[in-house]
Amino acid sequence: MKAARFARHGGVEELEVVDVPDPACGPEDVVIRVGATSLNGFDPMILAGTTGLKTPLPMTPCGDFAGEIAEVGPEVMGWNVGDRVCPHPYVLGEGMTGETRLGAASQYVRIPASNLIATPDGVSDVEAASLPIAYGTAHRMMTTRGKLRAGEKVLILGATGGVGTCCVQLAKSVGAEVIVTGSAAWKLDRLRKLGADHVIDTSQEDFVDAAHRICGRPRVFGGGGVDVVVNYIGGETWAKSLKCLKRDGRMLTCGATAGFEPPTDIRFIWSFEQNIIGANGWTPDEQREVLQMVSDGRLKPVIHAARPLAAIAESMQELIDRKVVGKSILLPFDEGADGP
């Protein structure tokens, strides 16, 4: 089969699409014919080797995938060849697909049957493959952990990304007032169409000044600020975000694209009695809920592009260059101009 691989950490020049043996199906496993897989913010980090995680090499990128069962292990009950599935990519004892176990940027993937989740009718492989990591995590962060409520003001940083485009939709669906940041006007136009109430172009304006202009400067004893900041960017945005939060406000985080050891300013945390709330991953039930929301039309994954597997380096570079809104999809069996 064809699979994308990298044998050394580095930039996209380390990625190649090669012929490798098909995966062997263990007794409790299935092998899935991958209809679609998607890139996430962590894929360039795993490729670069900057996460602190130990990645076995060679590695195949991508954690998310959807497709149909091509082979069923002899001890598997309840699943059949041809069933459409969107597996949970975290495997007990093996870790995360695309991080510590071979990823889904390949034509076939082996996974324990216990990870399988059925793809609901009406949800395409492209849509399903865009959901688990970004939309599953966003759902857990905003709903289960963040408990976002109607009428709250929420500031979502880097809202143009995979996680962010889901956060915007979830916040709108509960009736929150949504303020977003993005680094280019064309990206912010897309977010307006998704329902964002206020947009901040970080190439033009400091987001703290803009948030104060929109919601007022927070006061210790009343008024101003946002109820919730969603910050998976970290780096220099971390301490600045504390300056946007109202008293008893909540900062939600699930990552640190721009750096996980940022300077902070603890004075804001005690003076404004702020709450820092982490969210990590998502449960299989949360993944089922997100798939169902798409099936019901309550959530629509934002797809930036769907390209053949051979375009993985170009797609990854676009993500690094911040030229993506939503999710980039790869199609392992697409034999298009760039096809495998």
Ligand SMILES: NC(=O)c1ccc[n+]([C@@H]2O[C@H](COP(=O)([O-])OP(=O)(O)OC[C@H]3O[C@@H](n4cnc5c(N)ncnc54)[C@H](OP(=O)(O)O)[C@@H]3O)[C@@H](O)[C@H]2O)c1
């Ligand atoms: N803990 C978990 O389970 C979990 C799960 C999923 C994701 N995450 C983390 O959540 C974060 C977002 O993931 P994602 O897949 O949504 O990533 P993504 O699609 O790359 O989106 C991140 C957004 O952040 C902005 N950005 C990118 N690089 C930046 C930089 N150096 N400084 C400031 N802003 C930057 C970009 O928007 P603009 O260019 O428009 O500003 C981009 O659209 C990542 O850190 C990821 O590792 C964690």
